[in-house]
Structures are given as structure tokens and as C-alpha cells.
Amino acid sequence: MSVPEPIHQRLTEAFIEGDEEAAEAITLEALEAGVDPLAIISEVMVPALTEVGNRFQTGEYFLPELLMAGEAAEVASKHLEAAIAASGQANEKLGTVVMGTVEGDVHDIGKNIVVTMLRAHGFKVIDLGRRVSPSAFVDAAQQNDADIVAMSSLMTTTRPAVQSTVNLFSELGLEGKYKLIAGGGSVTGDWAKEIGAGYSEDAAGAVELCKRLMGIPVS
């Protein structure tokens, strides 16, 4: 079910105003009404936070507003992630993914959603958290015998860290041993292709991408 208009409007406002209590209450109301958590993310959360980002960029919002919107989104995310996890009926293990937000970047709301989606669809995910250095990605991939290494980067200033991570895998001769993928606001499909990484723009696409990389048919 896509997000009904009254909920759409109220939840958008709650995120834009950084109203944590309202964001939590409306998210729960939407989930109880049977609204698809992924629709809430793609139709409401991402556009509302993009608007917050735009207001921050144009000087209409300052750091406190950005922080409040981030907190409202984090609280809503926990419920959305729980709903996604509960809807997953994955018994089989499709592969192992090591995932983190790259060095210098603290944005993890989108990364956490991708982690939850991958787990709900049967992937084992080792979540390295945020500000993950290139060597920490490499160590975790080796220690966990990963199939896929997934990097999230939200800022133009941290996109080079995606490149450095990819470079480190090549320098160590590990190119091809692990499939590398990247996503988040600073990454585009063209750029990812240039550096030899897979890409998807959202969490549902990340599941399809990982399945394809593992040679699993995508329905």
C-alpha cells in the first residue's frame, strides 16, 4: 500500500519540522494501517529529508534543524526497520555482506535501512557502523569471508573515501575476490561504474543488486 495523503502530509511535516514525537506517532499509525514501510521511506522520508537538506544548503535551516530532522528520522527508522525485519521470511543464506558508512561520514540512516532490507531478504550482514576506514572494510571482508562489500557515502567530501576503499582492495590484490558496491547521496551510477563498483539508488534496489551479484534470479 502506498502512503495515503493525510498521513503523507502529516509525516512530511513532522520530518521537516524535526518533530520527533509526531514522526514516531504517525509512523506507527501508518504501519498499523498496513502501509508498506518501504513506501514510507521512499515516498515520505527521503523526499522530506531532501527538502531539509535543501533548506540547510540555502541557509534557511541551520545545524540544529538538521539535527532535529535527523533525530525524527532515526526514531521513525527504528520502527520501519522493525517492520521490514518482521516481514522477512528468509531462511536461506544468500551470501555475506560487509557494510558500513565510509571514513569521515556519520550519516547512517540510509545504511541502516539497507542493512535491514538485506537481512530481511536472507543475506548475512556484518554492519561496521559509520566512519569506517578502508582498512577496516578490508579486514572485515577477510575475517568474515564476505561475498560483497557495501559502502555508503552521503557527502561529496566523503566520496573520495569510497574510491580509497576500492583502491585498497586493488592494491592488496583482492580485486575480484569481493564484489564492491556503493550507494548514498554522493554516489551516482555512472561514477560507481567508473570506479568498478555496483550501484543502486535505494534499499530495494540494493537487495536486487546483491542477488544479481550472487547469481540469484531476481523476481
Ligand code: B12
Ligand atoms: C539527516 C542528515 C544529517 C544527520 C545524520 C543523522 C544520521 N544518523 O544519519 C546529521 C544531523 C547528524 C547530519 C550531519 C551532517 N550533515 Co547531513 N544530512 C542529513 C540529510 C538531511 C538526510 C540524510 C538521510 O538520512 N536521508 C534519508 C536516507 C533514507 O536516505 P539515504 O541516506 O540517501 O539512503 C538511501 C539510498 O541512498 C540508499 N543507500 C544508502 N547507502 C547505500 C549504500 C549502498 C551500497 C546502496 C546500494 C544503497 C545505499 O538506500 C537508502 C534507502 O533507500 C541530508 C540531506 C540529503 N539530501 O540527503 C543531509 C546532508 C547529507 N548533510 C550534509 C552536511 C553538510 C552535514 C554536516 C557536514 C553538517 C555540519 N556542518 O556539521 C554533518 C556531517 C558530519 C559528518 N562528518 O558526517 C549535506 C552534505 C553536502 C555534501 N557536501 O554533499 C547534505 C546533503 C545536506 C545538504 N543539502 O547540504 N546530517
